[in-house]
Amino acid sequence: MAVLVYAEHDNSSxxxxxxxxxxAAQAIGGEIHVLVAGAGCQAAAAAAAxxxxxxxxxxxxxxxxxxxxxxxxxxxxADLGKAYSHILAPATTNGKNFAPRVAALLDVAQISEITKxxxxxxxxxxxxxxxxxxxxxxxxxxxVLTVRATGFDAVAATGGSAAIEAVGTATDAxxxxxxxxxxxxxxxxxxxxxxxxxSGGRGMGNGDNFKILYSLADKLGAAVGASRAAVxxxxxxxxxxxxxxxxxxxxxxxxxxxxxxxxxxLAGMKDSKVIVAIxxxxxxxxxxxxxxxxxxxxxxxxxxxxxxx
Amino acid sequence: MKALVAVKRVVDYNxxxxxxxxxxxxxLANVKMAINPFCEIAVEEAxxxxxxxxxxxxxxxxxxxxxxxxxxxxxxxxxxxxGILVETGAEVQPLAVAKLLKAxxxxxxxxxxxxxxxxxxxxxxxxxxxxxxxxxYGQGTFAxxxxxxxxKAIVTREIDGGFQTVELNLPAVVTTDLRLNExxxxxxPNIMKAKKKPLDVKTPADFGxxxxxxxxxxxxxxxxxxxxxxKVKTVEELVAKLKNEAxxx
Numbered sequence: 001m002a003v004l005v006y007a008e009h010d011n012s013s014x015x016x017x018x019x020x021x022x023x024a025a026q027a028i029g030g031e032i033h034v035l036v037a038g039a040g041c042q043a044a045a046a047a048a049a050x051x052x053x054x055x056x057x058x059x060x061x062x063x064x065x066x067x068x069x070x071x072x073x074x075x076x077x078a079d080l081g082k083a084y085s086h087i088l089a090p091a092t093t094n095g096k097n098f099a100p101r102v103a104a105l106l107d108v109a110q111i112s113e114i115t116k117x118x119x120x121x122x123x124x125x126x127x128x129x130x131x132x133x134x135x136x137x138x139x140x141x142x143x144v145l146t147v148r149a150t151g152f153d154a155v156a157a158t159g160g161s162a163a164i165e166a167v168g169t170a171t172d173a174x175x176x177x178x179x180x181x182x183x184x185x186x187x188x189x190x191x192x193x194x195x196x197x198x199s200g201g202r203g204m205g206n207g208d209n210f211k212i213l214y215s216l217a218d219k220l221g222a223a224v225g226a227s228r229a230a231v232x233x234x235x236x237x238x239x240x241x242x243x244x245x246x247x248x249x250x251x252x253x254x255x256x257x258x259x260x261x262x263x264x265x266l267a268g269m270k271d272s273k274v275i276v277a278i279x280x281x282x283x284x285x286x287x288x289x290x291x292x293x294x295x296x297x298x299x300x301x302x303x304x305x306x307x308x309x
Numbered sequence: 310m311k312a313l314v315a316v317k318r319v320v321d322y323n324x325x326x327x328x329x330x331x332x333x334x335x336x337l338a339n340v341k342m343a344i345n346p347f348c349e350i351a352v353e354e355a356x357x358x359x360x361x362x363x364x365x366x367x368x369x370x371x372x373x374x375x376x377x378x379x380x381x382x383x384x385x386x387x388x389x390x391x392g393i394l395v396e397t398g399a400e401v402q403p404l405a406v407a408k409l410l411k412a413x414x415x416x417x418x419x420x421x422x423x424x425x426x427x428x429x430x431x432x433x434x435x436x437x438x439x440x441x442x443x444x445x446y447g448q449g450t451f452a453x454x455x456x457x458x459x460x461k462a463i464v465t466r467e468i469d470g471g472f473q474t475v476e477l478n479l480p481a482v483v484t485t486d487l488r489l490n491e492x493x494x495x496x497x498p499n500i501m502k503a504k505k506k507p508l509d510v511k512t513p514a515d516f517g518x519x520x521x522x523x524x525x526x527x528x529x530x531x532x533x534x535x536x537x538x539x540k541v542k543t544v545e546e547l548v549a550k551l552k553n554e555a556x557x558x
Contacts, residue, residue, distance in 0.1 A: 070450070097438065100438035101442035104439035107404075108523065109524045112435060130532055135528045138523070175447035178475060181471070183470040184471045196557070196558070238453070238472075253557040274551070274557045289537065290537065292555075308548040
């Protein structure tokens, strides 16, 4: 039994979610191989070889994989994956994009966003926006899984010394083409990896008012998130959305500012260690999950908080 | 061109679901059911493309129980032209739904398939991608903008870091994200008209698809409850608690 882990990377370095996915692979057991598919991705492959617990790194370095097009990547992973008992990908937008294609090409089921490994074929995963936890058993010979990073503690990024092996002939499905990418640039930590997250909701009033959250976040070394309401209202871009269909975060500290606490938002943050809610409505559902709540005007309270931390 | 849209009957998104006492699933008896919100966005997008003169016919498909006819009628009231229900009382998992949709694509030959990115019951986020793989189509998942130009679909996708735009050969599969559009409300005359639109009822066997589940649900439990904490009066008190009690700053 060997487990294939698909690495999330930017060609030069390995993204954090890969380390949580390797942790899930360790919980399953067996030899762990990491696949790095990209273009000019040798540095990422070298980094993958350092990950603790990894015995082999497979590198598919080809322009067909430059932009991680699901049509191309899935053909590669399905081809390599035949030799494995499990194929794991982080449940990032990239993993969610190509992994179901891999499962379909192999004629097996996929189990999405596992949060716990019970045994080699049995896993826990949240359903209904986290309002229920299902324990499911995969009946197919090859298990294709996406891994929710917050469910597993990351393995060490260093300490390993895996062999690196080049694999894969280039596969271009020829059905899709990359046109452009607009990536948000930020000096703050990545939402899903940050130890502290400060999020704003509809109560922020407008996008300009998010400045007070950025300022607080910079003092705390925190990432900034938002509720769907704030994103839909155009206050902030979509990549900041925390919730059932946005990003799932579980930081040490989550500060919810002007967020009422719809179940879809709670689904994305209720596994945070400590939750603080700042809201003027004392009946807001967010207070039902908050460890510490404070009722009042966020425009007074947030600057005060910034001064005191 | 013809567009095919798939819709799923799910528990209404406003309902707070409860896990059954015997842990076999969630309570569905006497619970309000509705069209999955992402599927509704898919229907709306197809209707907008029809209003722009790009799409000429919208076929809406659902796989599920007899009652899923209601969701097909809802889609028709929004503007879909005809419906196909693949009726089954059994649990149908994403791979089986994708195979059924593939069989329907073979018959109907749509140029564009639009589905929701995920259903809010099982939160799988798989069916569209699986259909695209089985049919050999390109895919534009988590779409926030869809354009059809020069025989291609140009899809802007919501990704972790921001946006990505891809160009897809047709036929292609698009899966909808929240901000693709805001679905309209069905007008009463359209609800009446929808009742007369054609709706074919088929079974998985008609398409030769084996829908036997590949994943077995062993149990369903409520999540660990988070108990409400305390309310503090001042920011000083809050900071003291975070420093000394929670030790997170």
